[in-house]
Amino acid sequence: MKSRLRFTRPRSDISRHDDPLSGVANLFDASLAFIVAMALALFSVLGSTDMLSADASWTLTRTTADGELEVVTKDQQQIKVERISDRKLSGQGERLGTAYRLPDGQVVYVPEQDNGRP
Incomplete structure (x- = not known):
């Protein structure tokens, strides 16, 4: 009687190929390395080393x-x-002028004259 030899893959090899999320870990590592590289490039372009x-x-x-x-x-x-x-603070002080906010968001300060009127 001839014995049949079966060539099968080990179970660990089969389970690795059946996992659809096995490549996600590699994508995460690659994206993390890309983010770090972009941050370093941005800091070098903006000259943030001058801050120090x-x-x-x-x-x-x-x-x-x-x-x-x-x-x-x-x-x-x-x-x-x-x-x-x-x-809100309280105390004694002297009025120095008036500040106006323009429609574009800019603030303009108008000092008062000596007689108390702007």
Whole structure:
């Protein structure tokens, strides 16, 4: 009696070819590498390395976790952080002028003259 030899693939090899999502991991890795490369290219084109130099001047605005606006200004060696909030303040002071917001969003400040009228 002749024995029949069956040539079959191991089960691990079969299951790998049956998985339709097996290539997604490679796409994720490739897209992550592409994103990192694009970020590095963008930083080099925009000259963001100049932000770190000693004589650079820049201004950064951001919103903190509690909703306040924070303005960070670097002027050569000096860094200044200001927090802007919408709280109303009171006290004594002198009126300096009037600010107007134009339809395009630009704000114009008009100082008052010495006699108290603009």
